[in-house]
Amino acid sequence: MQNKYRLMSPGPTPIPPEVSAAGALPIIHHRTPEFGEVFTRVNENLKRVFMTENDVFIYAASGTGAFEGVVQNLFSPGDKVLIVNNGNFGNRWVKMGRAFGLEVVELEYGWGQKADNDEVAEALANDPEITAAVCVSSETSTGTVNDIQGFAKATESVVTVVDAISGLGACELRTDEWGVDVVVAGSQKALMTPPGLGFVSVSERAWRAHEESRMPRYYFDWTAAKKAAAKTPPQTPWTPAVSVIMQLDLALRQLLDEGLENVFERHVLLGRAARAGIKGMGLRLFGPDEDMNSAVTAAWVPEGIDGKQLVRAIFREHGIQVAGGQGPMEGRIFRIGHCGYFDAYDIIATIAATELALEAQGYPVELGKGVGAAQRVFSKSGAKV
Amino acid sequence: MQNKYRLMSPGPTPIPPEVSAAGALPIIHHRTPEFGEVFTRVNENLKRVFMTENDVFIYAASGTGAFEGVVQNLFSPGDKVLIVNNGNFGNRWVKMGRAFGLEVVELEYGWGQKADNDEVAEALANDPEITAAVCVSSETSTGTVNDIQGFAKATESVVTVVDAISGLGACELRTDEWGVDVVVAGSQKALMTPPGLGFVSVSERAWRAHEESRMPRYYFDWTAAKKAAAKTPPQTPWTPAVSVIMQLDLALRQLLDEGLENVFERHVLLGRAARAGIKGMGLRLFGPDEDMNSAVTAAWVPEGIDGKQLVRAIFREHGIQVAGGQGPMEGRIFRIGHCGYFDAYDIIATIAATELALEAQGYPVELGKGVGAAQRVFSKSGAKV
Known part of the structure; x- marks a missing residue:
């Protein structure tokens, strides 16, 4: 498809x-x-x-x-x-x-x-x-x-x-x-x-x-x-x-x-949802779990999974270009960018594709669990998404 | 219009x-x-x-x-x-x-x-x-x-x-x-x-x-x-x-x-036509009248004409953006660029607009004389224009 x-x-x-x-x-x-x-x-x-x-x-x-x-x-x-x-x-x-x-x-x-x-x-x-x-x-x-x-x-x-x-x-x-x-x-x-x-x-x-x-x-x-x-x-x-x-x-x-204060708030929400999605699918965040981390969400590649292959699969199989780790973190973390022209469904799609890619690589994920966690962030916020 | x-x-x-x-x-x-x-x-x-x-x-x-x-x-x-x-x-x-x-x-x-x-x-x-x-x-x-x-x-x-x-x-x-x-x-x-x-x-x-x-x-x-x-x-x-x-x-x-050699030849022809057009309308070239000057044609602003105003008029009244002089030549020369995506009719239009702008500013030009000189360059060259 x-x-x-x-x-x-x-x-x-x-x-x-x-x-x-x-x-x-x-x-x-x-x-x-x-x-x-x-x-x-x-x-x-x-x-x-x-x-x-x-x-x-x-x-x-x-x-x-x-x-x-x-x-x-x-x-x-x-x-x-x-x-x-x-x-x-x-x-x-x-x-x-x-x-x-x-x-x-x-x-x-x-x-x-x-x-x-x-x-x-x-x-x-x-x-x-x-x-x-x-x-x-x-x-x-x-x-x-x-x-x-x-x-x-x-x-x-x-x-x-x-x-x-x-x-x-x-x-x-x-x-x-x-x-x-x-x-x-x-x-x-x-x-x-x-x-x-x-x-x-x-x-x-x-x-x-x-x-x-x-x-x-x-x-x-x-x-x-x-x-x-x-x-x-x-x-x-x-x-x-x-x-x-x-x-x-x-x-x-x-x-x-859009208004600068709204732009800041949107980014805070996108970051919160991305982190919730990562944790929801059972992965570990890289870096502090803080609202101020509103530009990029980084996650550890789970054990047994090839980080470079994961990033390539999310792109090749699902069309979504996330980023791998740089320098000492190459292959060990992956990064989801959300600084810029992004909305709730960009985050949801990315979390969904990550779940699917992990499943395809044999990693135990319950499809929709990360996505649901991200959705709940948007739902709870009361923001119109 | x-x-x-x-x-x-x-x-x-x-x-x-x-x-x-x-x-x-x-x-x-x-x-x-x-x-x-x-x-x-x-x-x-x-x-x-x-x-x-x-x-x-x-x-x-x-x-x-x-x-x-x-x-x-x-x-x-x-x-x-x-x-x-x-x-x-x-x-x-x-x-x-x-x-x-x-x-x-x-x-x-x-x-x-x-x-x-x-x-x-x-x-x-x-x-x-x-x-x-x-x-x-x-x-x-x-x-x-x-x-x-x-x-x-x-x-x-x-x-x-x-x-x-x-x-x-x-x-x-x-x-x-x-x-x-x-x-x-x-x-x-x-x-x-x-x-x-x-x-x-x-x-x-x-x-x-x-x-x-x-x-x-x-x-x-x-x-x-x-x-x-x-x-x-x-x-x-x-x-x-x-x-x-x-x-x-x-x-x-x-x-x-297009082929690099053809590209060079096209530029030589454009430069030759631009210089012929300038001379044809009775203006003086700035710099040598040589085929190798194939990127930019510069001309003296004729006496009694405000160079900056001429460049602005060619743009405001005719939609054609030529360049004025830089540094010590500001207001004294104007420049027609023809390095890049240009053809015969770009040169012809520019020469025609320059004639019209000069006429409007009271400078004695015979409309079409510069244009004809430019056309003759293309015609004589045997190139398909």
């Missing part, structure tokens, strides 16, 4: 049909009033999603590129920076920081564990040479979401940098209210847009650090981005990814029409 | 309907055999378009980003590099090289002038510390195309780097035959794809230079790109711009179906 294609990975994520359709619009020139109108609206709406009055810049790059921009724009070689590492992406920023000659103070936690913000505060108190602190919001590799409000409080004395690449729009992140100086995000997660755009928001304090920074930079230079954005019509310094920005324009309007 | 929208800028450029439509396809995950199949084909076809057996890497970035990757991957701070500067983009690479601490030996020519390869050879002979030489193929800001075959010959003793961002696919560039070590390109010019992808090809000699290079890098790291490309399925190290790569796949197949 044919199956529809369902992308349930934590990035890239599926995009709404209107956003898809916008991908087929004619390409327009990027230094015209016509593009300037779109670009202005996108920038204003991005600020609303970032919950900030700070500058927000858009790059033709993935989130990793936008993050490299942070390293180049905030620091000078030899600067001391604290980086929380509790997964693949925390680990990436440690490696990137070192590649650029930063002295990285690494605060390591196990994959699936959360950062301890008391330890963060202590590390900063013990070392006044540290000028900035980095933490991942939603660690895509594990599903674990760090307490960014607490992190911002613990790092008040330095420049606070948050990787919200898979978090922004899926997990509450009140940039200005919480005092986060720099937030990095990408188009292909909760912002419901194809991959290809990276974003960064820059606070007053971050601008002051930027002025002192002597790291070589050009493509990701914040000053160049600010200068181009101040032109009439507003622009990017280099050719932007016009078609993806046109798509982002529609996606942001959909998000804001 | 309504006008259709016609993008005649030298980047971004219009894209074929099939490539547009592919922009609305569902997003697929980038670490799957399904994407691997597309990615493998795209890489093979890119090599054919680059006319090289060298590695070619794809970035989520504009051409400027891919060029920053060259600076980061080839050099160490303090390295001496010769850069030809005969326009906005040559100028950009000089500034970028200096931003990264390179000692740039700048060989400057006026805007619209071509590089003198004898002087290039002489500069290298006079300074054996220079390890690499950079030249722009098609200088998008002026329409002038440098003699890259001659440049590669003159720079045989060092690593030869060519910016073919607007040139690749529009101007003959035989990477391996001519011995060009590094070629940079972008998706949004002759490759008939939306902006958002940058490319680089890397020769054996460039790899050896890379091994010595101590410039900090991460996002654009060639070694990381090579490692990811060698995986099964082949990948990029960071999330690629999936939808634009799917579009590139179709665009490259169209280019190769």
Whole structure:
């Protein structure tokens, strides 16, 4: 029997049909009033999603590129920076920081564990040479979401940098209210847009650090981005990814029409249902069973089952693309993404397909048990699904 | 009367309907055999378009980003590099090289002038510390195309780097035959794809230079790109711009179906017709009147006419988006792009609209004179238009 294609990975994520359709619009020139109108609206709406009055810049790059921009724009070689590492992406920023000659103070936690913000505060108190602190919001590799409000409080004395690449729009992140100086995000997660755009928001304090920074930079230079954005019509310094920005324009309007607080609540509910489904079918969650883990749900592959084969079977036999584990968790966990354009029935379908795939591989599951548990979450919530 | 929208800028450029439509396809995950199949084909076809057996890497970035990757991957701070500067983009690479601490030996020519390869050879002979030489193929800001075959010959003793961002696919560039070590390109010019992808090809000699290079890098790291490309399925190290790569796949197949030599010939003819049209209506060309200037045609704005207003009028009144001048040429020249998905009637429409716009602004033109001159080029060529 044919199956529809369902992308349930934590990035890239599926995009709404209107956003898809916008991908087929004619390409327009990027230094015209016509593009300037779109670009202005996108920038204003991005600020609303970032919950900030700070500058927000858009790059033709993935989130990793936008993050490299942070390293180049905030620091000078030899600067001391604290980086929380509790997964693949925390680990990436440690490696990137070192590649650029930063002295990285690494605060390591196990994959699936959360950062301890008391330890963060202590590390900063013990070392006044540290000028900035980095933490991942939603660690895509594990599903674990760090307490960014607490992190911002613990790092008040330095420049606070948050990787919200898979978090922004899926997990509450009140940039200005919480005092986060720099937030990095990408188009292909909760912002419901194809991959290809990276974003960064820059606070007053971050601008002051930027002025002192002597790291070589050009493509990701914040000053160049600010200068181009101040032109009439507003622009990017280099050719932007016009078609993806046109798509982002529609996606942001959909998000804001739904209402940010509703978007956060929807993600909390999707995560809760995914975890209930996993537990309901008798599997073990990877990482804490917390409402704040609203972007990605990770589960242990049960004993006796080949994790890579399970992920492939869920796709090949059922059309649903979940993600396997990364790095040390390869083959040991699988991940269901729900940051972005997802609803209750995406979760229900994924739990149902996982049950069927496990049954086919000889693992004892009672069909419908996980699904029922997910359904009960939606039913109890009173939300209209 | 309504006008259709016609993008005649030298980047971004219009894209074929099939490539547009592919922009609305569902997003697929980038670490799957399904994407691997597309990615493998795209890489093979890119090599054919680059006319090289060298590695070619794809970035989520504009051409400027891919060029920053060259600076980061080839050099160490303090390295001496010769850069030809005969326009906005040559100028950009000089500034970028200096931003990264390179000692740039700048060989400057006026805007619209071509590089003198004898002087290039002489500069290298006079300074054996220079390890690499950079030249722009098609200088998008002026329409002038440098003699890259001659440049590669003159720079045989060092690593030869060519910016073919607007040139690749529009101007003959035989990477391996001519011995060009590094070629940079972008998706949004002759490759008939939306902006958002940058490319680089890397020769054996460039790899050896890379091994010595101590410039900090991460996002654009060639070694990381090579490692990811060698995986099964082949990948990029960071999330690629999936939808634009799917579009590139179709665009490259169209280019190769047309046949590279035919593509070059078509561009030569388009350029010849555009220049004939400009001269036919009594305007002066900016830059040499040469067949090799096959990507962009630049013309002086005639005296008494406001250049910015002319470009806006051609768009507002006629729906045709040509480009104004950049930097010192702002308001003084205008540019017609024909690198990419263009045919005879695009040139004819643009020449016709320019005549009408000039007439409306009180400039003495005989309607149809430029158009007739362009038509005669096509007619004489014997090409089926």
